[in-house]
Amino acid sequence: MKTQEVALHINGIRYEISVGRKFGQIPPSETLAETLRGRFSLTGTKIACNEGACGCCTVIIDGSAVASCMVLTVDCDGKRITTIEGLTDPKTGALDPIQQAFIDYYAFQCGYCTPGIIMAGKALLDKNRHPTRAQIQDALSGNFCRCISHYHVIDAIEHIAHEEVSAS
Ligand code: FES
Ligand code: FES
Missing domain, CATH: 1.10.150.120 ([2Fe-2S]-binding domain)
Known part of the structure; x- marks a missing residue:
């Protein structure tokens, strides 16, 4: 069976990850909030209700604010994702x-x-x-x-x- 690859653009950097149930792969049921926090250490994205009701996990996907606990990572293929960590100027460290x-x-x-x-x-x-x-x-x-x-x-x-x- 062919491995499914997902390309995520997170805070300006492109990552390719494979989907599956082996070690290091992202299971199809994993949410974007879980992926950001657990695999990319972007823990500025918070999880509270985990059911789309509080907005703590909000990130920007292709220009729109989205509750990342309600989005599956596999559905983010090719999308541009910005987290709170991505707002700071990477060169100067200046805050947005x-x-x-x-x-x-x-x-x-x-x-x-x-x-x-x-x-x-x-x-x-x-x-x-x-x-x-x-x-x-x-x-x-x-x-x-x-x-x-x-x-x-x-x-x-x-x-x-x-x-x-x-x-x-
Ligand atoms: S954690 Fe509450 S909306 Fe996602
Ligand atoms: S929940 Fe404490 S500042 Fe908003």
Whole structure:
């Protein structure tokens, strides 16, 4: 039987992995969240509910925010995946503006939900550079924060949207 290969583009790097049940292979039932954390040590992607309800595992796939616990890795062949680790400039280590804004606005407490919320916000800003507060709230409607940091989160993203408006 021919081995199925899956090509993943993760944070700008292309990986080829084989699908199967032997050691080192990815089983067909493995989720992208499990693959990112367990095989690539990209543990910034968090798993909480593991059923698509909390948004902690959100990554960007081909430009859209997606709950990676609800996606099978085998279905990501050829897709471009960005995780929270991929937002930092690889050469300078500089944070993405949205990461800096979360720090400036104290937009987290325990931080467990934070990577997923940042990735949802980043996907929104990449598509719509000047979202309204209502659009930000809508884009984050699938992300839950049990520490109730949502107001600070929305303020942080709104700050970026306004900064870009005043700079343009
Ligand atoms: S862990 Fe994926 S949505 Fe909650
Ligand atoms: S900061 Fe704790 S869950 Fe959001």
